[in-house]
Amino acid sequence: MTTLAIDIGGTKLAAALVGDDLQIRERCERPTPASKTPDALREALKMLVEPLQAQAKRVAIASTGIIHQGVLQSINPQNLGGLMHFPLVHTLEELTGLPALAVNDAQAAAWAEYHAITEDISDMVFITVSTGVGGGIVSGGQLLTGAGGLAGHLGHTLADPQGPVCGCGRVGCVEAIASGRGIAAAAQGELAGCDAKTIFARATEGHEQAIRLVQHSAQVLARLIADVKATTDCQRVVIGGSVGLAPGYLAQVRHFLAQEQPVYHVALSAAHYRHDAGLLGAALIAQGGK
Numbered sequence: 001m002t003t004l005a006i007d008i009g010g011t012k013l014a015a016a017l018v019g020d021d022l023q024i025r026e027r028c029e030r031p032t033p034a035s036k037t038p039d040a041l042r043e044a045l046k047m048l049v050e051p052l053q054a055q056a057k058r059v060a061i062a063s064t065g066i067i068h069q070g071v072l073q074s075i076n077p078q079n080l081g082g083l084m085h086f087p088l089v090h091t092l093e094e095l096t097g098l099p100a101l102a103v104n105d106a107q108a109a110a111w112a113e114y115h116a117i118t119e120d121i122s123d124m125v126f127i128t129v130s131t132g133v134g135g136g137i138v139s140g141g142q143l144l145t146g147a148g149g150l151a152g153h154l155g156h157t158l159a160d161p162q163g164p165v166c167g168c169g170r171v172g173c174v175e176a177i178a179s180g181r182g183i184a185a186a187a188q189g190e191l192a193g194c195d196a197k198t199i200f201a202r203a204t205e206g207h208e209q210a211i212r213l214v215q216h217s218a219q220v221l222a223r224l225i226a227d228v229k230a231t232t233d234c235q236r237v238v239i240g241g242s243v244g245l246a247p248g249y250l251a252q253v254r255h256f257l258a259q260e261q262p263v264y265h266v267a268l269s270a271a272h273y274r275h276d277a278g279l280l281g282a283a284l285i286a287q288g289g290k
């Protein structure tokens with residue numbers, strides 16, 4: 001049964017037709033509108049799904065935000081242009097006339113990546129370093145979503161009590177430093193106003209401040225991974241998101257993790273499904289498992 005899978009991130013929206021074999025047939029992308037009002041997101045989703053919906057039997061949504069009972073609630077509304085709430089399932093059912101389900105983007109990606117692992121493991125964690133920093137935890141072979149959808153929101157654990165204020169209202173969250181937005185916000189002088197993609201490109205060219213910003217993100221992420229190992233005793237951590245998948249980033253995270261005590265070491269890899277992990281995880285959940 002063909003699934004129309006949708007991934008809603010702070011920077012981009014993606015949609016694809018996914019078969020029962022988890023193969024992507026058609027895929028399209030557009031920017032996430034930066035607007036406080038739900039109407040702009042509804043309109044962008046309408047444009048995204050219109051060319052694909054006639055070929056699908058159901059909709060599966062992986063979305064940034066806490067997803068509870070089909071509704072998106074932002075923990076960091078700054079990542080969505082100030083948008084606090086959005087009725088995801090209701091909107092997609094109304095737009096397409098198809099049944100829909102929704103799950104947090106990093107939780108969905110964790111589920112897809114867990115099924116892509118060839119070793120026989122029961123405990124893994126997925127971390128996306130993207131507009132924000134998101135996480136999904138598989139424990140004992142089960143995806144943890146939590147009673148209210150908050151499980152795995154690793155980006156909002158403490159990295160530095162003297163750090164910047166996070167959009168969630170806490171001080172010094174991992175996300176406020178390590179995410180694409182966090183990296184961009186810390187840029188000064190000639191890098192002020194640049195996005196993370198540009199800062200990574202400048203780092204590759206040898207720009208000192210850009211190199212420091214990328215390193216700081218990787219160091220904060222490595223400390224988070226040590227905390228995650230201590231919390232979950234996971235057997236593998238998988239990294240995704242455009243920052244997480246940027247060339248050289250994972251190697252830096254490995255370098256900083258190697259400086260932690262051996263008990264906190266854990267196997268690290270880049271997302272098998274690269275930028276499609278969220279889409280495929282949502283499709284997999286809609287299919288009811290593997």
Ligand code: ADP
Binds near residue numbers: 011132242
């Ligand atoms: P989303 O958060 O919508 O899922 P992404 O995973 O693409 O989207 O993450 C967006 C963030 O990644 C932005 O901060 C952007 O500047 C940054 N980014 C995009 N491409 C790259 C790249 N090639 N290298 C480093 N950072 C990137």
Ligand code: BMX
Binds near residue numbers: 065079129130132
């Ligand atoms: C934020 C939060 C998480 C999300 C993570 C990564 C919002 C809107 N989102 O911590 O739910 O999983 O960002 O999201 O509060 P992305 O947009 O970077 O993929």
Ligand code: ZN
Binds near residue numbers: 156169170173175
């Ligand atoms: Zn936070």
